[in-house]
Amino acid sequence: MNHQSHDIITESSSSWEDLDPDEFLNHNKTDDGIDKNDKNDDDDEDDVNENDDENDENEEEDNESLTSWTQEFMEHWKQHAFAVLVAIVATVAAHSYKKSPSPAVPVPYSSSSSSSAPTLHLYDDAHEHLHEYTRTANITFCDPFDSSKDSSSSSSSSSSSLKVMEFHISNEFLPALHAHYAADVWQDVNYSRVLTFLEQLPSHLQIKSSSTRGLTHYYIDPSIETLYPYYNPTAEAKMSANGLETKPLRAAHLTFTGFGVKFFNLSPKPVLLYWDGREERKVVGEIAPFESLGTATTPGQSFSMTPVYDADQVVGRWVVTADDVTLYFEPMNDDQIQQLTQQERLLYQMQKLNQEFAKHYLIHSRRAWLSQFPRAFPLHPMWETSYIHQKHVYRDEGRDYHIRVESVLPKVLTIPDFLSDHECEALIQLALHEGLRASTVVAGSQRTMMRDVSTRSSDNTWLERGNNATSLTDAIYRRAARLLRLDERLFQKPVDDEVPAHRHSIAESLQVVRYRAGEEYTAHHDFVYPSQQLWYQPTRFATLLLYLNDDFEGGHTVFPRAVTRDLHDGVRIRPKKGTAVLFYSMLPDGNMDDRSQHASEPVQLGEKFIANLWVWEPLIN
Incomplete structure (x- = not known):
């Protein structure tokens, strides 16, 4: 696996992903890096100090004996520690996710087959399928592919309908990424532990590059030719030459123009979302702070937001189009963002992280990202739908x-x-x-x-x-x-x-x-x-x-x-x-x-x- 680092880190950090909340609060390292848990409880304080002195002397001798190439290696490791750390955690999580066992289920078979479908495996635990789940399973920061290949090339380990895409995350939103990995480690179903131990997440890393590069997969819409594999252009041409009516193989223009639209509330206050009709105004719903709400609509429809306590005070208004279906209410300036509590700031950064990923996803897939980043691939199987009337x-x-x-x-x-x-x-x-x-x-x-x-x-x-x-x-x-x-x-x-x-x-x-x-x-x-x-x-x-x-x-x-x-x-x-x-x-x-x-x-x-x-x-x- 070839790892390409895109970040330069001037200060290294310990592996916080391996710690539980109690270990965060009770940091068990001394200033010189010796683990207190490794000391013998029966030793008195003088023995400990004596051992510390001996260790310090030995460490100085070892440092003096390091060769120049070893020193260069250590410096290189410090510079790339964060990228390697994130890559290892993400890759291991993705590997375990993809390798998780699936239940025995009936599978498609030829109508000429005489064998019956296998019986279902009954789990003792009804949620066995979630034991290997991680939210960040399908993203990685370590390139597993040949760097000479284009990022749109298909991965051999993925479905033919999925292709690799590259995305970049502004480093100001890396705390949000740290939070998602912490939630994976702790299996924090509602991020309550992440928000409680927020101060213990790494924040002292100084990264010189402006963004972090990641990889994931996106779904490719099949072409119209794929939907009609039995289409014969030669036969169609002969029919046309004989004066018979034919239709070109292209997607029909749809009379329906509707689509889904998603509104984001990037403020610390709840708001009400309204649909503004010509003759009436309807409440679509309430959007909690730093949350979102979606609905179905058509081009040209008008929506507005108000505080929950005053429906007449409009704080945001949009006329929707199919070209922009993710809309953000973001009233805060930089000073107001800095005045947020730590928990509020993290929730804000999580939505900004999602917004950044959505831009890259739109460029690659040509469709809006309506989920919430990061999002694992579906655990459930899908029937193959390669062409119409399959x-x-x-x-x-x-x-x-x-x-x-x-x-x-x-x-x-x-x-x-x-x-x-x-x-x-x-x-x-x-x-x-x-x-x-x-x-x-x-x-x-x-x-x-x-x-x-x-x-x-x-x-x-x-x-x-x-x-x-x-x-x-x-x-x-x-x-x-x-x-x-x-x-x-x-x-x-x-x-x-x-x-x-x-x-x-x-x-x-x-x-x-x-x-x-x-x-x-x-x-x-x-x-x-x-x-x-x-x-x-x-x-x-x-x-x-x-x-x-x-x-x-x-x-x-x-x-x-x-x-x-x-x-x-x-x-x-x-x-x-x-x-x-x-x-x-x-x-x-x-x-x-x-x-x-x-x-x-x-x-x-x-x-x-x-x-x-x-x-x-x-x-x-």
Whole structure:
């Protein structure tokens, strides 16, 4: 491994990553570098001093005997200590993350195969998949590739859809990077220990270069040619020569212009985010200090921020465009930043670190970074979606299930006959028995539930696998886990009535939804924007949508931003009883998939029943 240092350090430091908080507070080194823990407790003070004198004399003799090349080596090590330290920690974490064991799961097989899928491995610990987790797993500061290769070349250890990218971090934000590595070492799920022992993080390093260079991977959108591998340009040319109508192989222009936008509050005070319509003004949600909030919108929409105590005092206003979807409220000058508490300053630097990475990510991938840096790659597997109408077959419960890729950008798949007619009807009756209530949407960084009929007009109820579990709901959870190739015990391990089942799960309770005539759910995303202080960065990874009936008109599921050759309105899926739709809200590089935006079109006649099962990565918040 060739290490290239981009920082010159004039003062070395000890390896703070190996220390726990108690060791931070009780520094166990003397001024001359002797470890007090190595001294014999039975020795008296005179013996210790005598040993110290002898050690000092021996050390002086050793120093005098050093050759010139050894002295040069030691000086070189001091200059590069920080870069080597960060590289070792990051690389070891990434290596252990990539080598972490995965559960035995059903795998795709040829339809001609007679072998059955392997059984699922049941862990004793429901969160076994998190034992090797680190938030910084997919970044490194030590170049593992040939320096002669371009940074966009693909890594042999990565998926062909991922390529290497280089990014730079201003050294003024290195304390934020230190905090993330400390959180990895301590497994600090909400950064409370990091913020408590903030003064013990290294701060005395003097780095002469202006930035630190790092490497990670980003997801590459496949070309339109990749989506249609069966396209034959020669045959198309012959058809055109014979006067037959042909279509060039290029992505269709989409009529839908919506996108996701993310607002950042870089101030020590909470604020309210408003959508400013022509005739009304709506609260999108509250944004906590140094946190963010996202929503779906369209070009030209206006948003504003106000203090939580005065909705009339506008402190920030934006008119959004698709070219700039990460917007920052940053009211502080340099003097005000210096007046922040140490904890506030670190949270501010963490957001600035994310902002710097987002700029490099946008340049390489040509898409906005909607996640929070650093972000680990998804732990859960994804079905291959290389081209449109690609097919997979997997065997479960003694039968073959057929999967078809409906879209690659975003990743959308359908599974016919996932539920039987009897299961669909029984699930509807179970939901009606539980009672349906008005559907809500999530608002604000505090994830407040609110009713908004202009966005979502329907009724729903929730069915848990654990509490009041029936053989029906249990069977659906098991089947869904095998479809997603995950340990079924992660899908709501049954517990007693006093402990909510979702606390032991990566899957939410099953939501059954009813749409009456005229009701709909406008274009939205299923992923959530986690707080930067959450080590696991939990968000929705995939959605399994189940059609429970089809005796109605309208109500298609549409992915209006899906990239195809000839569908200007995106991909529309007609509901069919028993069919499942699986789509992913995340990209393989850990970013949110903005193209996963989807909608339920208005029901024209009758009632539409569906069920949603949301699976989180790497666990539910």
